[in-house]
Amino acid sequence: MKSIMKWNGRLLLRDWKTRLLLLGLFVFLGSFSLLYRQQNVTLPETQLRSEYSDAHQIFRLIPDAHFDGELGQEVQQRLGRNSSLIGLNRYILTQREGNTVEGLEDVVSDYLNNGREMAENNLYLHEATDFESYDLLQEIYLPSVDEVEQQLAFFDALDEYNLDIEWNPYASAQVHQQQLELFVSVVLFIIIALLAGDHFTREQQKNYSVTQGLPVPVKWQWRTRSFMLWAIIWLVALLGLLTSYVISLFSETSGSLFYPTELYINGAVSYIPMWQYSLLLIGMGMLVSYLFLLIVTGLSWMIRNVYLTLFITGGLVLFYSIWQFISPLTGWQPSFYTNLVGVATGETASRFGMPGIVFWRLPLIAGAVWLVLEGIFHYVYQFIPTQTLGLKRRESK
Numbered sequence: 001m002k003s004i005m006k007w008n009g010r011l012l013l014r015d016w017k018t019r020l021l022l023l024g025l026f027v028f029l030g031s032f033s034l035l036y037r038q039q040n041v042t043l044p045e046t047q048l049r050s051e052y053s054d055a056h057q058i059f060r061l062i063p064d065a066h067f068d069g070e071l072g073q074e075v076q077q078r079l080g081r082n083s084s085l086i087g088l089n090r091y092i093l094t095q096r097e098g099n100t101v102e103g104l105e106d107v108v109s110d111y112l113n114n115g116r117e118m119a120e121n122n123l124y125l126h127e128a129t130d131f132e133s134y135d136l137l138q139e140i141y142l143p144s145v146d147e148v149e150q151q152l153a154f155f156d157a158l159d160e161y162n163l164d165i166e167w168n169p170y171a172s173a174q175v176h177q178q179q180l181e182l183f184v185s186v187v188l189f190i191i192i193a194l195l196a197g198d199h200f201t202r203e204q205q206k207n208y209s210v211t212q213g214l215p216v217p218v219k220w221q222w223r224t225r226s227f228m229l230w231a232i233i234w235l236v237a238l239l240g241l242l243t244s245y246v247i248s249l250f251s252e253t254s255g256s257l258f259y260p261t262e263l264y265i266n267g268a269v270s271y272i273p274m275w276q277y278s279l280l281l282i283g284m285g286m287l288v289s290y291l292f293l294l295i296v297t298g299l300s301w302m303i304r305n306v307y308l309t310l311f312i313t314g315g316l317v318l319f320y321s322i323w324q325f326i327s328p329l330t331g332w333q334p335s336f337y338t339n340l341v342g343v344a345t346g347e348t349a350s351r352f353g354m355p356g357i358v359f360w361r362l363p364l365i366a367g368a369v370w371l372v373l374e375g376i377f378h379y380v381y382q383f384i385p386t387q388t389l390g391l392k393r394r395e396s397k
Helices: 002-013 016-030 032-036 044-061 069-095 111-127 134-141 145-160 172-196 199-206 218-249 274-303 306-317 319-324 334-338 340-345 347-352 359-383
Strands: 260-265 268-273
Touching: 002 016, 002 218, 016 032, 016 172, 016 218, 032 172, 032 218, 044 069, 044 134, 069 111, 111 134, 111 145, 145 260, 145 268, 172 218, 172 274, 172 306, 172 340, 218 274, 218 359, 260 274, 260 340, 260 359, 268 274, 274 306, 274 334, 274 340, 274 359, 306 319, 306 334, 319 334, 319 347, 334 340, 334 359, 340 347, 340 359
Parallel strands: none
Antiparallel strands: 260 268
16 A cells, blocks of 8 residues: 555656646745735724724714714713724824833723723614614614624733734734635635646546556545645645745734634634634645545546536535525535635625534534545446547456
8 A cells, every 4th residue: 555655646746737836836825925015905003094084974974963962962972982092092003012102001091991992882872772863873883783792802802812903914923814814715726626637637548557446446546646635735835834924024023823813603703813713724624625636536537628627626616606696505505615714704604694604514514525425436436438548457367
């Protein structure tokens, strides 16, 4: 078995296309932090400037008469306080010293405390249903209750790990998160399709006896080739991710791998350290990518058409979009779990209105899909022709 694995490995690495694609993957991932710095990213302080403008705009939209009475005055006071707090937090971000400004702690307070106070004010405004311009507040000004509660959870997580608010979107940790999400969402499936799309097709033509069962059985060859491609892809990918992170440490602020990151679980969004989120995405990506490699390598041999194989692969990756037009029956649909970031952050569950789409279901679904694939390919391989290109399969006597 070791000799067969070694033979398969050499066969893969001697292929010029395989080496070129793996080199391209490493260069792209390794230089991602440099490429990302060329993008125009909205700074947090710029975003607060927009919120500050909206906070002033609401006063011009609400008639002055609506602020009369005890409730109206309380609403006016909280809206005005929010406007002041946004300005203070924006000033803190521009100074880039942390959660407050040294020497001005009594004036600008603390970013986290300011944020908590704004969130609490917004919760009060959500409950002020008797306010005459309540509908206007809901439509234009207020974030949803869920978003406000997420903000409170975020500030609590920052406080728990004793972290400062991140003012730099180009920080190493922030770029690492963006890179990993892009990789498991798009790049991983592209590299799988390009690498595995025609391996069996070419070997079927060039080494007929091997791919037809002598000396290696077809199913064993299928499993082995899929596993080796999976291992090579992830080895190169992890080296590229690490290289990019190290490079970014020399060019920007480091940020923190403990920075709170969204995770959807138990029907709500909570926050976990970024390093845990990264490990979760990598684990999910490894599961899904192995299943896709089994599918692509198997299809490429049976279909014997590279372009059709790539088209089918793309269709499988994007198949979850069909549920925008057809109501899904259950959150156990395997197609949902090709959008790994959407599952982890809860975006998929929110879009389709199915709170059961959660990351912990993926291993169970992956196991079921693997069994189905084994059954399908076991059946189909029995009908693959045993003669082509003038070569015949040897028969033992």
